Amino acid sequence: MNIRFLTLGMIFLSFPVFSQKDELREAERQLKRNNLQETTAALKKAEAVLASATEDQQAQYYFLKAKNELAQADSGTDTEKNITDAIDYFNKVQEIENATKSKKYSVQADPLMNQLLSDIVNNAINDNNSGNFQTASKKFEQAYTLSKKDTSYLFYSANAAVNAKDYDFAESKYKELLRLNYTGKTKIYTAVNKATGKIQSFGGDKKMRDVLLRHNTYVNPGEVFEESKKGMILKNLAFILMGKENYSEAEAYIIQAYKENPDDTDVLISMMNLYLETNRRDKFEEVALKALQKNPENDVLLYNMGVVHLNKNEDASAKEYFERTIAVNPKNINAYINLANIVLKSDAEITGQMNSLTNTRSNQKKFDELKQKKKEIYDAALSYLKKAESVDPKNEMIQSNIKELNNFLMNY
Incomplete structure (x- = not known):
């Protein structure tokens, strides 16, 4: 009786494994015939006994x-x-x-993954170039998920999100890039797409680029060396x-950005804006002077220094900076308006x-002397405003x- 009970137990334990094999075999057969409903149904049955499947069968299932x-x-059901x-x-x-140190299904998956990655990246680039930044961002994220060694796709995803004004998504991706110690200082592999005639970047994936070159869908391989993007992040x-x-939190990052690239005027201007927003005029002026030392002909910096002195009622210094602003950029309307305001004070x-x-x-x-003044x-003031106009x-x-000024002058 004990032996018979043991035998029944062994038969019971083996049954799901055989069922798994049958369902996987059926799914494979239906997939080759492109019977997608039947394939899905067979895989659903296989899923029910997946826990008892061997690791090889699990790999086959996925x-x-x-x-x-x-x-x-x-088929266009729900592509994304x-x-x-x-x-x-x-x-x-x-x-x-x-x-398991097996490569049975990974080897079969590699060419499919490479082609999928190429398609996703191509579509993401096209979307980005067409101004469809939101979809480009999501596709670059898909590319990164598919090939995590190519961290540059995550960087492109974050940048596209910024252009799409999806700042929460961009923030999360930039922070992930920093956690990964991504710098973007790397060798980029390129090739020309024969169908479009355009150069495509494959990031750091030389293997995928070379596979497509062998398939003769891409030609003219090249290499580009990119500088660190940490400061930009x-x-x-x-x-x-x-x-x-x-x-x-913003201050901590902008200070890091300044250390990363002290010659970046955009970083200095961002620091200036931060100190303006937090009402730290002394820090603002300190940073602005540093920026002007590096960029004495930058009209944005000159104008902002004029505003600082104007807010401190230092009109002579403010006027000097506004005049220097106009000398560099004669189209700076706000500088003309502020000069008019200083005169009218x-x-x-x-x-x-x-x-x-x-x-x-x-x-x-x-009275006549004051009227003349x-x-x-x-x-x-009218002279400045006409230049602004x-x-x-x-x-x-x-x-x-x-x-208003003309009306006064006409009546006097």
């Missing part, structure tokens, strides 16, 4: 699942989800076979955090003096101010 998802993607799932299943195959991350008014005092004078013969000469002030003829605020 390999067939990946192929089925690719076939589903080709199908491709995402296919990538997950291919990665599962590699995970299982790396643990830190700068963009700081910019995103400043937009969220998370100034303390003394108008209130003169008007007050005029109003305080009594209507006597002895005060008439004083007022006219000179308006003439000077020549840059932007449709600016209603400038037109309104010019009209």
